[in-house]
Amino acid sequence: MTNLFGVVMLSGIYSLVTALVFVNLDAVDVAFTEAAVGAGLSTVLMLGTLVLTGKEEIKTTRKPWLPLIVCVATGVVLIYGTLDMPKYGDPNAPVHQHVAPRYIDDSEGEVGVPNIVTSVLASYRGFDTLGETTVVFTALIGVLILLTGLRKRDKNELTLEELEEQRKREKEL
Amino acid sequence: MEALDFISPGLYNYWIVIFLMMAGFYIVIARGNLVKKLVGLNIFQTSVFLLYISMGKVQDATAPILGEGFDTFSNPLPHVLILTAIVVGIATTALGLSLVVRIREAYGTIEDKDLLELEDETS
Numbered sequence: 001m002t003n004l005f006g007v008v009m010l011s012g013i014y015s016l017v018t019a020l021v022f023v024n025l026d027a028v029d030v031a032f033t034e035a036a037v038g039a040g041l042s043t044v045l046m047l048g049t050l051v052l053t054g055k056e057e058i059k060t061t062r063k064p065w066l067p068l069i070v071c072v073a074t075g076v077v078l079i080y081g082t083l084d085m086p087k088y089g090d091p092n093a094p095v096h097q098h099v100a101p102r103y104i105d106d107s108e109g110e111v112g113v114p115n116i117v118t119s120v121l122a123s124y125r126g127f128d129t130l131g132e133t134t135v136v137f138t139a140l141i142g143v144l145i146l147l148t149g150l151r152k153r154d155k156n157e158l159t160l161e162e163l164e165e166q167r168k169r170e171k172e173l
Numbered sequence: 174m175e176a177l178d179f180i181s182p183g184l185y186n187y188w189i190v191i192f193l194m195m196a197g198f199y200i201v202i203a204r205g206n207l208v209k210k211l212v213g214l215n216i217f218q219t220s221v222f223l224l225y226i227s228m229g230k231v232q233d234a235t236a237p238i239l240g241e242g243f244d245t246f247s248n249p250l251p252h253v254l255i256l257t258a259i260v261v262g263i264a265t266t267a268l269g270l271s272l273v274v275r276i277r278e279a280y281g282t283i284e285d286k287d288l289l290e291l292e293d294e295t296s
Binding site (some may be wrong): 004007008011014015018021022025026027028029030033034037038041042045046048049050052053054057058062064067068070071072074075078079082083085086087088089090091093095096099100103104107108114115116117120121125128129131132135136138139140142143146147164 | 183184185186187188191192194195198199202203205206208209211212215216219222223226227228229230231232234235236237238239240245246247248249250251252253254255256257259260261262263264265266267268270271272273274275277283284286287295
């Protein structure tokens with residue numbers, strides 16, 4: 001598909017479907033975050049980018065074989081790796097043995113919020129959330145640095161082509 | 174029976190995850206358009222989310238919200254980790270997209286082949 005608008009729309013739909021899968025896997029909080037952020041916000045951001053960069057992709061003439069072989073090989077190795085993994089839905093899997101029982105049994109007494117995910121997010125692993133905020137803040141600073149003065153630069157600075165022309169003219173002189 | 178054990182249905186969730194992961198990986202390395210590469214990266218990211226969430230699922234359990242009449246819950250810890258990861262993911266996607274906009278502004282194209290040619294010409 002060379003129309004990037006279609007690509008972005010499909011990726012939004014994909015996000016929404018993933019959110020539905022998350023609901024089925026009991027992760028309701030994750031599902032609505034994915035629906036809001038993945039399907040909503042990231043689609044909007046990508047559409048904004050398309051407005052600034054153009055929405056047609058140039059057809060790639062590259063041979064797809066090498067990447068395909070790399071992907072299939074990596075996939076086979078990863079599938080080999082899953083053979084030792086615990087079975088889907090197994091209550092005795094190692095993931096469920098360590099801290100999760102404490103959260104499930106004690107969080108109501110210790111934090112007092114019925115939603116365990118909320119109490120873990122805000123209380124037990126509060127520092128994680130602090131770190132997350134730091135990352136988002138840093139990313140915001142990065143975006144602002146990259147994008148401020150977009151219009152101003154357009155008017156004042158020479159583009160790459162103009163610079164080249166200038167260089168050529170200097171050589172001729 | 175031993176030899177056929179590996180097709181048991183208990184591992185399908187991982188295989189779906191690996192399929193999605195490789196699909197995203199393929200888009201990232203095979204496609205030249207930078208926006209498309211970022212879409213591929215998003216698919217890759219979602220596959221990791223799915224890996225975590227499906228590991229946290231417990232058979233016959235409910236969402237981890239305490240209430241009358243429920244006693245088995247899915248593991249809340251992966252949910253919390255992935256909530257954080259989704260938000261961080263959108264932050265990095267936003268940064269990547271603004272880099273794309275900046276590249277387009279500086280070079281006039283977002284196809285990596287054209288970008289490499291421009292680099293060769295200017296150097």
